[in-house]
Amino acid sequence: MRVSQQTSSATPRRPPRIGAGLAVFTAAIVAAPIIAVLWIAVTGGDDSWRHILANVIPRAALRTLELLLLTGGLSAFFGILTAWLVTSYDFPMRRILSVLLVLPLAIPSYLAAYAFGEFADFTGPLQTAYRAVFGFRTSRDYSFPDIRSMGGAVVILSSVLYPYIYLACRSMFLMQGRAAADVARTLGASPAKVFWRVQIPMARPAIVIGLTLVTMETLNDIGAVQFLGINTLTFAVYDTWLNRGSLGGAAQIAVAMLGLVALLIWLERAARRSQRYSSNRTTAAVYDVVRIRLSGPRAVAAACACIIPVVAGFIIPVAVLGSFALRRLDQYLDARLLDAFWNSVLVSASTAAIAVLLGFVLSYAMRCDRSSATAFAGRVASLGYGIPGTVLAIGVLIPMASLDNALDGFLRSNFGISTGLLLSGSGAAIVYACIARFMTMAEGTLDAGFQKLSPHLDMAARTLGRSQLQALSSVLLPNIRPAMITAALLVFIETMKELSATMLLRPFNFNTLATLVYEDASRARIEDSSVAAMIIIAAGLIPVVLVSRSLDKRP
16 A cells, blocks of 8 residues: 555656646637627527528629639739748849838728729829820720729739738748758759749748738728628628628628638648648758849849839828828827827737737647647637628627626625726727737737747757746747747737727727728718828838848848
8 A cells, every 4th residue: 555655656747738728718718709799690580591691692702702812812922922032032122122012011901992092093193194195085085994893902902911921921931041942952953943842832831821811801801892892791791780780690691701711720720730841841040041143134023023012002002192191281180190099009009919928828839738629729719810890899799798797787786886888898899809800810920930940949948957938938939039020010000900890899989090091081081081091001110110120130
């Protein structure tokens, strides 16, 4: 009996899976609005699902699929091409263009649509110059592509969404180092063959992540597609809810969209799992890329290929909106505008900090604990990005309002104190909705960064006497810093541009820059909305430039 007791006491006790528990807890917080939306869809109280399934979803789904495929393809073309050029080659203006290529992230898609609408209008500079060159006088004398079409929507959305793929691919190309490319070149492969046979397969996880973000952002867009007249599933959600007064029907369409997003996330993770070998077997140090110098026509072609998306995604919107804003300089000191700016920065910074923290917990837990519970938590926490912001806002209101009512009832009955709408009536509701929606962005970027770090790093640090916390702080965190900066940047900018959830969840006398822009633009006063729009762009420029320069430390 004594021997068995000694043996039992000598057996090391298995530590609790703290990481898995934190991951599940984080997923539960993020998934609460999604569960609420599902509950609304099931208990909507009307019998409109048959009509929606037969008449609304098929047509809207076809238009949505067409928009997703075309936008994803054009965004991937420009994102991969420009990332490869600025990473692998040296040509005139390369360093400047490597920064400028990220700038369209600061442009909301609905602002880009408004700007392109003014730019390509009959009285706009594009058609005015076209008539001047060819001598046309009226619109009957010539035909011109309509910007309010599927083609126009694809160009506009791709021009502001391609940086998602550009950032992911550029970071991956830099982290690949020169070893694999040099080996391929010593075997006689040309630069183009190295690109297609070596660099693209190794960067496939980053490409899939960027495409997933582009697809989800396109799926969730409402401002641009509504302005351009494209009836997507997201527009069907708004139309069913606002025009037909059926919140249950809108939630049911959102559930169908949620299924599509779940499929996209599964494809993304499957691609990363199948390509994991390429990440772990790259031994070159980060940022040791040796660029090939281009000259003559090749250098001009490379520079032009990088300039075109910058012009379309940043210069045209800024030129159009900036020209309007310059004629309204007195509005920049308006108290209403300054309050909206502070609210936007506060909400965006809070969302970015919390989302990156939660995303780091999820990605690090999945790195250390490969249990089914942790994997399921990661998948659940990634679903919010596919739900339209307006429907997600309704899902946020239910758990937060329930918590507010429970807290208010408890304090009333025990202390005679009324707290009112402490959470659902404050900016915390907006932060909650944005965290649930943009968790995919933070967790996906951080997980991609962890995939580039070999698990042997953790083991080596532990064998040298470091604890798990010390290995995390001294080894993993410095290496994962570029991914954390990129994740924080993406979440900050997307929250700054978020409109639909903010419109429903904002308290009284609480405005953000996005709500001011939409209110002015909805009244056909695009010129007046330019002031708030330029502040959104200016606020997003600083983190965009910082993250772009952090990816390229070479002088």
